[in-house]
Amino acid sequence: MSEENQQNNEGKDQPAAADVSFEESLAQLEAIVAEMESSSTDLDTMVKSFEKGLALVKRCSDKLAAVERKVEELTRNADGMLATAPFDENS
Numbered sequence: 001m002s003e004e005n006q007q008n009n010e011g012k013d014q015p016a017a018a019d020v021s022f023e024e025s026l027a028q029l030e031a032i033v034a035e036m037e038s039s040s041t042d043l044d045t046m047v048k049s050f051e052k053g054l055a056l057v058k059r060c061s062d063k064l065a066a067v068e069r070k071v072e073e074l075t076r077n078a079d080g081m082l083a084t085a086p087f088d089e090n091s
Contacts, residue, residue, distance in 0.1 A: 022063045029056040
């Protein structure tokens, strides 16, 4: 298969970006980094890998931000009732 056909077929069987877990995105990013560090591929392939890596970094960052907004800490208020409060990473 030619390199162009191989590149055109990449991603067709992969799930949509929204369906990929944080862990899968991170694993893909780590694989790209390892490939870029150990490979002597041509410049065009390196640029495409870099661009895919940037997209994965954004996806991971967005997922972490969304989780951070959801994390809440259960606390008791003055009346002794349970309440939720934003997670304070300094406590």
